Amino acid sequence: SAVISQKPSRDICQRGTSLTIQCQVDSQVTMMFWYRQQPGQSLTLIATANQGSEATYESGFVIDKFPISRPNLTFSTLTVSNMSPEDSSIYLCSVQKLDSYGYTFGSGTRLTVV
Amino acid sequence: DAKTTQPNSMESNEEEPVHLPCNHSTISGTDYIHWYRQLPSQGPEYVIHGLTSNVNNRMASLAIAEDRKSSTLILHRATLRDAAVYYCILSTGGYQKVTFGTGTKLQVIP
Numbered sequence: 001s002a003v004i005s006q007k008p009s010r011d012i013c014q015r016g017t018s019l020t021i022q023c024q025v026d027s028q029v030t031m032m033f034w035y036r037q038q039p040g041q042s043l044t045l046i047a048t049a050n051q052g053s054e055a056t057y058e059s060g061f062v063i064d065k066f067p068i069s070r071p072n073l074t075f076s077t078l079t080v081s082n083m084s085p086e087d088s089s090i091y092l093c094s095v096q097k098l099d100s101y102g103y104t105f106g107s108g109t110r111l112t113v114v
Numbered sequence: 115d116a117k118t119t120q121p122n123s124m125e126s127n128e129e130e131p132v133h134l135p136c137n138h139s140t141i142s143g144t145d146y147i148h149w150y151r152q153l154p155s156q157g158p159e160y161v162i163h164g165l166t167s168n169v170n171n172r173m174a175s176l177a178i179a180e181d182r183k184s185s186t187l188i189l190h191r192a193t194l195r196d197a198a199v200y201y202c203i204l205s206t207g208g209y210q211k212v213t214f215g216t217g218t219k220l221q222v223i224p
Contacts, residue, residue: 042215103150103212107157
């Protein structure tokens with residue numbers, strides 16, 4: 001399975017600022033996804049990161065708030081923009097490799113907005 | 115996405131078998147049944163998946179009902195390290211997004 005490096009692992013940010021989270025995979029993958037996990041909750045899909053084109057966002061998530069880039073088959077970033085305390089969550093990157101039905105998850109970025 | 119239903123929590127004694135149920139009555143013929151677990155402070159990790167037949171691997175067994183409307187993840191001997199949230203999700207074969215339900219929080223009692 002793929003190995004994911006997600007950075008930063010945690011951060012404390014001031015409201016109104018932005019944070020960019022990086023997801024680096026050790027091999028080429030077909031699909032990359034970004035999830036949010038609020039305290040004590042399950043995972044909620046934010047968007048599918050598409051290589052070379054705009055991400056596909058789920059209902060309730062918009063590009064202005066969560067811009068996503070995916071310049072190649074091994075790397076993606078998620079930016080949380082104009083943060084408020086309600087954005088305090090764990091953000092996770094997930095990937096699916098070619099010819100695989102399984103998904104691999106990063107260890108997550110724990111974000112606290114103060 | 116087809117929906118799955120799991121109990122919110124379960125308990126098991128250490129070294130005893132655990133049967134974690136999942137209902138997926140609206141499953142389609144092409145949906146694979148996946149199980150993932152999330153240990154504290156970690157991202158979810160793959161446990162097992164299957165389509166129609168029962169499956170075994172080094173971590174667990176997956177028993178799938180004949181009508182495929184339910185499945186059971188079996189941990190043969192629970193250890194303290196198996197304490198986690200277990201998610202049952204459905205995914206059509208191919209490159210598709212997956213959505214998570216609420217999962218079952220498993221507590222293992224020493």
